[in-house]
Amino acid sequence: MNLKIGLAKKVLLFYSVIAPFIIFGSLYNLIEGVILHYAPSYRIGLFSLFGFVIMPLLLIVTYIKNKCIISREGVQIGKILYPFSDYRFSIRQKELPFKDRPLTSLWKKNYDELVITKINTGETVLEKDLDVFQKDVKILENIPIYPSYSTILFPIIPPLNDF
Known part of the structure; x- marks a missing residue:
């Protein structure tokens, strides 16, 4: 029997609420502002242009690094x-x-x-x-x-x- 606990639940919950807005904003900034030149690009940077890739990646890495599995042998963190x-x-x-x-x-x-x-x-x-x-x-x-x-x-x- 294994028991799995995320050691960063509150952080993951907080950033998963914010993530859709960052993803939408970065996609809008990339497509409308940089590629099509319809809207002014507010900021050109790695996070503002590729937040739709970086934000989900950060959430996944945070989950994997803070996953705690309690089993009969011991506790596995990461x-x-x-x-x-x-x-x-x-x-x-x-x-x-x-x-x-x-x-x-x-x-x-x-x-x-x-x-x-x-x-x-x-x-x-x-x-x-x-x-x-x-x-x-x-x-x-x-x-x-x-x-x-x-x-x-x-x-x-x-x-x-x-x-």
Whole structure:
């Protein structure tokens, strides 16, 4: 059983609402303004002329890079698989000032971040901002951990602190 979650749902939703207007405007600017010379071309540039190609491409790439698949082996983000036997997953909340907040949720103070750390070394491997709804944050907080046989037979003993 695989569970798929997009880690950038709010961003994709925001830009998919804006995308039709950008696509229509760029097509209008290219055809009417540059090719046929019926209307003045407001701006000649890569995004204004080829927004009908670039915008859908950006949406597809954002979806692919932020696709999270939770399976029995581990969590796969993009093309990288993080097995449950080697990595620990947690959700950290951080408070952002108004100037650093994303456009998708300006009025929210606390933002969630997915933190993946290596169990052996305690090294943080990935810190990923979560632009998802609270329902998906609850799912990610309860990521099931399926231990492998090596962690059952040889449990990891935390190092003792020297006083």
